Amino acid sequence: MIFSSLFFSTLYSPLNANPKFLKIGAIPDQNQEVLDKRFNLFSKELSKSLDVKVKYIPVINYIAAVTGFRTNDLDLVWFGGLSGVQARLQTPNAIVIAQRDIDKEFKSVFIVNKKLKLDSISNKNGLKKLKNLKFTFGSENSTSGRLMPEYFLNNVGIKIKDxxxxxxxFSGSHDATIALVNSGAFDAGALNKQVWENNLKNNPKRTNNVNLFWITPNYVDYHWVSQGNLDNRFRKGFTKELKSTILNLDIKNTEHKKILDMFNAKKFIEAESSDYKNIEAIARKLKKIR
Amino acid sequence: MNNPLLELKEVSYKNKNNFTLNKVSLRINSGEKIALLGKSGAGKTTLISILNGTIRPNKGSVKLFNTEFDKLNLYQKSKISTIWQDLRLIEDLSAEQNVNCGLLGKQSILFAFKNLLNISSFNKAHQYMQVCNLKKSIFSKNIRKISGGQKQRVAIARSLIQESDILLADEPFNNLDPKLASNIKNLLLITKNKNKIKVPCTTLISLHRLDLLDGFNRIIGMKNGEILFDLEKTKLKKFHLNKIY
Amino acid sequence: MNKLKLNPSSITFLPILVCIPLAYELFINFHIGGIELFKEFIISALNPRINNEIIFTLVKRLNETIFIAFSSWLVSIIFGVIFGIFSSEIFYKILNLPIFLKRFLNLFLTFIRSIHEVIWGLILMQIYGINFSIGIIAICIPYVAINAKVFSEQIENINPKTIESIKQINGIKSSTLITLLWAPVIEIFKNFGLYRLECAIRSTAVLGLFGVGGIGTSIFLSFQTLNFRELWTYLWGLAFLIIISKELLKKLNLSKTSKKFLTSFVIALFCISLFSLSFFFYFIFNKNAIPFNSINNLWILNFNFISYDFLKLLLETIVLCLLSTGIAISFPPIFILILNNKIGITIIRIISFLFRLIPPPVLILILLMFNDPSISLAAITLGLHNAAITSKLLLSNLHNQDNKQYIAMKSLGVAKRSSWLFGLFVIQANSYLAYCAYRSDIIIRETAILGVIGSVGLGWQLQESLSSFAWEEVIVILFTYSSIAIIGELINGKIKSNLT
Known part of the structure; x- marks a missing residue:
């Protein structure tokens, strides 16, 4: 008994106790290959410029990412709008590091099945036409696939029970939302605008029976969040260095361009936790944060 | 008559299936060879179950070595061995493992474990199986795969290997051919035999075949859950048998 | 007219009646809008994505899967046997212990069983953080309870007369106990334990929750982005793993192995159980539990939550369970009866293998390509997935069974199907039903991960509460799940005692 306890403590100590590893994570919103490539490249870059060991720890859902951050198993996480707010509320001292250029003006789209013969609308009041239809969101914790669309629907007085x-x-993902609306299983749905455009371009077959209904106004979404104690654990001013490394990724540098391309961004920009106050308020209203 | 091994006093038993015993009293003394006669359903099996403590009577008391059954320790209880009418062997185990189960009363848990793993010693089991006319070829066969008569003899070997003081047997000759039956009967009744195995000196055997009554010294006849007669072999008359059948 | 008499065989066929409402709802909701995607799905099955990178990931994930699945399987079998014995009547009879301990243990095990391993993983993670061992422990917890149920149920089938006869020998109680239990336990292990390995492997396919989640992570992510070719690469990899592990274990025939091997096998088992136990204690006491920061408001229950809507969801969950259990019970014997020849059985084997392989969330999405979301659709998904599992058990049990009576029937000139029914199936019906009973428990917990897409039943509410980190709601829902399971268990027991 004692022997095996000792064995385990030696086996697990490097993973849990070694403070010199910077453990990064991300919410899983892409497929395996993209995620692995994206964050392995990113880890390498961080490791090179910060001179610390960086490890990418994949997690499979939003809840696990938030929890992993709260339990100190992840030091730097690529969160969505909602999950980032949830994580920061659960983890005092957490710091917002950066967001992408596109995250400042993120958008969702509403799509409808062609059979309904609904024209696209220019004003949010047109959303009322969706009443009494079969509607699907993406994942429950997605900002662009659920939170913001629900907020805009609420704005014009449409509740879930309408x-x-x-x-x-809840289709589980943006791509699944398209597939379900396309098949007619649901009449309408809401998803990330990026994914929608991506599908239009690469998978025309999958969007055959779908019309774009409405594009939402801008809101903020994804951001990097880090633990507040990195300075203590690594060295003084570490958080600052980390921040500037991320912000200084330059599209003209071929190595950096690879990373930025994987993130679908031109560059990373400054972000403040106050940028996400609105998201927090909406999430509280919709009871995603209590 | 001063020191009975087993004693039943006014024992009654009733259950849902109506196997009943009605105020049965019985004393079994050391060295007696008892034959238990009676029609099917007369209560023989119930009587044997009560004698070995498997079922408790609704009324009356059962004493072994002058002690209430509940107060006996395991060692004392293991002085009774039983051959059941339906054999009750463990299927999935081999014949020799089943015989070895009879040794559980004397051995530690380690033995039980080794027996199941098939790595215990089977010498003693083989000796008893040979005495029971079992051929070597079936020693390690699975119980499911041997014939009824072979199973019967495995069950007999299992009860003999317990080396108990009292043997209760419920129609042990059922599946055996006439010659084997009398062989086995002689084996069960004769205390010291040429095979140098110990056989319980007190036996109670229920049976149907009157031709096997030689060698018993006491005959008990049962009908409808009551003992009709209980007498020495020499006093058994034809009309006794007519009464019970 | 004679009254329909309920016996194990008729009970296995009766549930086919659930198909009437199911077929009706599925029929009126039918559409073909998703035919393109379905085509893509099928074509991808034959044309999975293969390149260096993906093969590399596949191999890596498979390695992790083997490790997680194998260790959780071993641990859950060993402790399943132990708890199975503890929760069987024989144990209390032989050791003369009060029977209420058994009831208590059973209740506890039912509670554990009714919660899905994914949920266990999430809960453990709240306390212990992201940790490799959580993946294993999360699978082990419900699996131990499931195995315990199966083992204890089969142990109860030991002839009580044999028990008496061995008791009569008056050996030490513990040696009596192991002598009685050994053979049945080995037998169940052969029939059921090996099949559990497949379950454990499949479960890692659903579980992939954490960093080292095995192939589940990959399957889930590629499914999420509807990358079917990639999805099939991983699914075929998983299939390969299942088949290989099964073949390897088949070779390991317990009854024919040498004595030395058996001894070392037992010693190894003993070591593993000791090892895993000590690991468990180490894990509980040595790892600093992270304070549950929402523990304070855990007990301030929001009573508004248990409202009309909640009751509706509860009802839906129960209906969903009943419908899919009906399918899972009745489909296998009916299809085997209809397609009762070599080719037919092979077809059933292949189809059921596919339905087992494809995780239910993927299955329901594919079915949604042809149908509107409804309870029936969720029920048929769950039902088919579970029917695939029960059919496998049924087929292998029928295969192992002595076919004396079948031959006897046939020699009487009875038609092939009838003699199959009376000569083979009737004998198997009882234990088949026992397996199905525990399957219904699994169906209850699977509704937790399936209800989301169609937003049917409590599963949806559970996900919503989990993702809002509303632990007080999560606790209420989990208790609701266990109460459904416990009530189901009680009804089950009633049916069983009425049958015998």
Missing amino acids: FKGKRVG
């Missing part, structure tokens, strides 16, 4: 069957679906 949809058919007094409920909505």
